[in-house]
Structures are given as C-alpha cells and as structure tokens.
Amino acid sequence: MRRVALAAALAVLATLPLWLTSTYYVNITSQILFYAIFALAINVLAGYAGLVSLGHAGLFGIAGYAAAKILTGGHAHAAGIAGALAITLVASAAFAVLALRGTGLGFVMITVALGQIVWGVAYRWISLTNGDNGINISGRPSPLGLSLATPAGFYWATLVVFLLAVASMWVFVGSPFGASVRGTRDQARRMNALGYHVWMIRFLAFLFSGFWSGVAGVLYLYYNQFVSPQAVALTASAEALLMVIAGGTGTLLGPIVGAGLVVVVKNVASAYIERWNFVLGAIFVAIVVFMPEGLVPGFLRLVRRS
Amino acid sequence: MALWFVLAVNSITLGGLLFLLSAGFSLIFGLMRIPNLTHGSFFMLGAYLATSLIAHGFGFWPAAVVAGLLVAAFGGLVERFILRRLAGAELAQVLVTLGLSFMIADVCLMVWTGDPIRIDTPPGLRGATAIGGLGFPTYRLAVSVVAVVFAAALWALLDRTRLGAMIRAGVDDAPMARVVGIHVSRLFTVVFCLGAWLAAFAGVIGGPILSVYPGLDGEMLPLALVVVILGGSGSLLGSLVGSFVVGFLYNFGQAMFPELAYVVLFLPMLLVLVVRPQGLFGRPAV
Numbered sequence: 001m002r003r004v005a006l007a008a009a010l011a012v013l014a015t016l017p018l019w020l021t022s023t024y025y026v027n028i029t030s031q032i033l034f035y036a037i038f039a040l041a042i043n044v045l046a047g048y049a050g051l052v053s054l055g056h057a058g059l060f061g062i063a064g065y066a067a068a069k070i071l072t073g074g075h076a077h078a079a080g081i082a083g084a085l086a087i088t089l090v091a092s093a094a095f096a097v098l099a100l101r102g103t104g105l106g107f108v109m110i111t112v113a114l115g116q117i118v119w120g121v122a123y124r125w126i127s128l129t130n131g132d133n134g135i136n137i138s139g140r141p142s143p144l145g146l147s148l149a150t151p152a153g154f155y156w157a158t159l160v161v162f163l164l165a166v167a168s169m170w171v172f173v174g175s176p177f178g179a180s181v182r183g184t185r186d187q188a189r190r191m192n193a194l195g196y197h198v199w200m201i202r203f204l205a206f207l208f209s210g211f212w213s214g215v216a217g218v219l220y221l222y223y224n225q226f227v228s229p230q231a232v233a234l235t236a237s238a239e240a241l242l243m244v245i246a247g248g249t250g251t252l253l254g255p256i257v258g259a260g261l262v263v264v265v266k267n268v269a270s271a272y273i274e275r276w277n278f279v280l281g282a283i284f285v286a287i288v289v290f291m292p293e294g295l296v297p298g299f300l301r302l303v304r305r306s
Numbered sequence: 307m308a309l310w311f312v313l314a315v316n317s318i319t320l321g322g323l324l325f326l327l328s329a330g331f332s333l334i335f336g337l338m339r340i341p342n343l344t345h346g347s348f349f350m351l352g353a354y355l356a357t358s359l360i361a362h363g364f365g366f367w368p369a370a371v372v373a374g375l376l377v378a379a380f381g382g383l384v385e386r387f388i389l390r391r392l393a394g395a396e397l398a399q400v401l402v403t404l405g406l407s408f409m410i411a412d413v414c415l416m417v418w419t420g421d422p423i424r425i426d427t428p429p430g431l432r433g434a435t436a437i438g439g440l441g442f443p444t445y446r447l448a449v450s451v452v453a454v455v456f457a458a459a460l461w462a463l464l465d466r467t468r469l470g471a472m473i474r475a476g477v478d479d480a481p482m483a484r485v486v487g488i489h490v491s492r493l494f495t496v497v498f499c500l501g502a503w504l505a506a507f508a509g510v511i512g513g514p515i516l517s518v519y520p521g522l523d524g525e526m527l528p529l530a531l532v533v534v535i536l537g538g539s540g541s542l543l544g545s546l547v548g549s550f551v552v553g554f555l556y557n558f559g560q561a562m563f564p565e566l567a568y569v570v571l572f573l574p575m576l577l578v579l580v581v582r583p584q585g586l587f588g589r590p591a592v
Contacts, residue, residue, distance in 0.1 A: 052397055052400075054404075098576060098579055098580070101579045101580065101583040102579075102583060104396070105335075105339060105340075105341055105396060105397075105400065106583070108341060108397075108400055109341050109531055109534075109535060110535070110579065112341075112343075112527075112528065112531055113528060113531050113532060113535065113572060113575060116528040116531075116568075116572075117568070117569055117572045120568030120569050120571075120572075121566075121568075121569060123568075124564075124565055124566070124567065124568050125565045125566060125569075126565060127565065233524075234524060235408070238404055238408070241401070245401065275412050275416065277408045277409075277411060277412040278408065278409050278412035278413065280405075280408055281404075281405040281406060281407070281408030281409035281412065282405070282409060283405075284401060284402070284404065284405030284408070285388070285402050285405040285406060285409070288392070288398045288401045288402050288405065289388065289391065289392070289398075289402065292395065292398055
C-alpha cells in the first residue's frame, strides 16, 4: 500500500511538466520542492535534535549570496555551486559552535541574533552585497547538456536534487547517527552517561542541516536569478520553520507537506490580499494553539481513529 | 572632539531607551522563560499609538503614558488568553509571540501606512543646553534622565517591595515560589504588562529621535536580545550595563564603520557567549 502510494507520487512528480501545461504551476511546484529541501534541513535540527533554529535563513542566504558573488565574478557554475556549499558549511560550523553554547530557548535566541547578523551584512554592507538592491545573476547552468532555462528543465533538476535530499534524510533517520541525534533530544544526560559525545552529535547534525539549507539557497538563487536581504530576514526563517511545524516536526513527510501548504497559501493569498504577513502570523498562531503536533501527525491520528 | 561628545551623548540616550526596552524583556524571560519576540512590536505599537493620540490633542507625556497603558492591556490579554493556554510548552509560546509580531507589524502598516512618522519633540525640551561650554541636545539629556529615574524605580520595586520580592522568588525558583503560596501565574501577568508598558513607553519617548516606521520592531528586537544575552536574563543590572554597552557600540560603530555597525554590535555578544554563556550578570543554569 505504502509502496503503491510512493510509486504513484513519484510518477506524478516526474511527469508533472508534461501534463501541467501552465508554466505558472510548474514554477510553483519548483518552489515547493526547494522550500521542502530547506524545511527538511530545518527539521533535522528542530524535529530530530530538538534544537529550534530561527536563523536558518541566514545559512540559506549565505549560500545564495556566495553563489551570486562567485558567478558575477565571472566563474563557472560548477565553481559557484561548489564554492557556495563550502562557504555555507564553514558558516554552519561557526553558527553551530556559537549556538550550541545554549540549548532550548538559549539556542533559539542565539540563532535569532546570528540570523540578524547575516541580515545586517546583507542589508548594510553595500560594497559587498549591494544592499537592498540585491544581486542579479544571468543564466542557469546546463548540466549534461540539459538546459535549466525553461521552467520544465529547472523543475526536473530541482526534483532530482529534492529526491536526493529526501533519500539522504531517509538514510539519516534510519542510521545509528540519526538514532543518537534523537537520543540527545530526548535524554541528553543519559546519552552523555552512555559515552556519546552529545556536543559532537549536535554539531554534526547542524552541519548536515546547514548543508541542505545551502543547497536550497543555491536553488533559490537560480530560480529567482536574484538574491536580496529579503531572503535572509527573520520572516524568512520563521516562514521556513512554519513549514516544518505546520506539517509536523520529526517526520519525513511533514516538512514537505508544510512547504507545499505555505508556498500555495502564500501565492494564492498574495494574489487576492495584500496582507500576506498577517495571514502568515495568523496561521502560525492558529497551528501552534490548535494543532501543535502539525498537520501530518494530526491527520494520521484522525485516520487511525476512524 | 565635539564629535566624540555628541556621539557619547547619543550613545547614552540610546542606552537609556534600550534599558527601558530590555528591562521588561529580561524580566519576562527570567520569570516566564519566554523570549518574548513581540517585544519589538510593543515598542513600535506604543510609538504609533502615541502619534494618533497626539493627533487627537493629547500632550506628549500623557500620550506616552496612555499609549503604554493601551499596549500593556493588550499584552495582558495576550498573556492571559494565549500564552497561559500554552503553559509549559515554551517553544509553542515563542512561536506564538513570533506569529503575533508579524500580525502586529502588518496591522500597523495598514493603519499608519508605510511612511515614517516623526513624533515632535515636546515643547520645553527643544534646542540645546550648555553644560561646561558644550551644547547638548536638551531632549536627549531628558531621555537619559528619564531612563535613570526608571532604572532607580525598577530597582526599588524589585529590591524594596513585597511584589519585587515575589518576582525575584519566581525568577529564582518558580515551583518553590508556588509552594510557599505566591501566585506565580498572577505575577506572570503583572510582569508581562509591566514589560509591555515599558517597551511601549520607550517607543514613544524614542519617537522624536528615531521616528516610527515599518521595520522598527525588527530593528529593536535584536538589540534587546543582544542586551539580554550580554547582561544575563532576569538581571536588572545586567540589562543596564548591556544597554549602555550596546548603545555605545552602535553609535561609535556607525561613526567609524558605517557599513558594519550592525555587525560590530553583535561582537561582544559572541565573545560573552564563548566565555560566559549565562551572560555577564546572569547565574549559570542549574
């Protein structure tokens, strides 16, 4: 039953641009996919490690800005992507060293502050980041001769990266490392007593999360061919966290469903009303107050009961 | 030389405003364990409400007090009807405050539009005052004096009154305070309202210096966070010292490295985190 559902979902995703003729909807699906990668990355920390980060848009944005700087410097796409991911990993390590000085609410506060530092650099250090005007890049790469310039081409490339991300998450959750990460979330002291290096486990989980945030950031840059301080604002971190929480933390499917929900609501809501931030805030409050476990676990519970 | 004096006065003024903002933030965090992410919104909302009150014929100071009371009442409702429902779920409480801050920001944008609004300096405090041959802007001096008065009043409240003793007991050990018969949940409401009032009041008296504009909330909140991480949560002295450190760094940083002022601000925070994670005046977590 599960295998059939999975195969059906894959078939629908793989053939989507063939039967969905409107490029608008293909583009929205691409957005859902790269935001889902970002949400899955945040879920590694928020869901499995119990460390809620409100500064992940900083890592997402560092990847976008780094790739944009390298590309506008006249380098090849491969160099841009590799460089951006390397820089994001270094930044993730720095974030982790500082943020892991606290756990729980301390961690939340430090990540907010770190995210704001990145925002401050993006917004104010005009000679590096071009400030509020952001950085434009021209052109998307063509790996293996397949051009990503069309919405369908970009969609397929994003889908491949998305499937890799899901596969890596699936391996992560089932691995001994994934189990030890969950152990540090539930019983940090016992894990310590059992001889696990709790700090190192959290640090590695942070790097894993940072890496996929960076991948999502690079896809975001190529999708928009533009990056601006908006990508690293606190709102962006909160939006991504909302995806995780809305869908259900600590599940594989939850962040993907959450990303779909937020991207669709955002696009639909902003077509009809100007007040997207109000809607975002209201959804946030409503989900936390009325469905704290998220949509996917909440829905599963309803199904099981009936 | 004169430039340094001006910068120093500006730093002290900003430090005073930050103290009013972060004292409440720090108390709320110390007592309720909630980093209240609506605190910047309270600051902005207070300033916006005051602009409307002043437009309806209120004087500056009455407007500051009344705007503070309105925001405090709103904060009380939030605490009583939303945060209390989520008691114990600290993460959920943080996320709710974040969601509320987005809603408040959007409502402010809708009501007061996106244009910056300047609050006029109250009459009598305009111009400059000469001290020792140097001219200082009178209003900025007044803000510093107000901050000092509030610091003294808050210290007296916390250190010399029964209510203050109860709050300190709640910060130190909330379950034990409950056992000895202190209504800790009632203290939550009192402290939350007080914090909201202080933030809104700071927003109003900061108005003639900073103006009010969309995004002000997002600019002030990280400053309050840095102050509390620097000074340690729940410590009034920590807020005071942290506020002035941040005030000086911000103004001098802006003068010396205009592009990096915002980053310079966070450096001492990073240093403190590495060397003394509980903050300069905080006590280590048990």
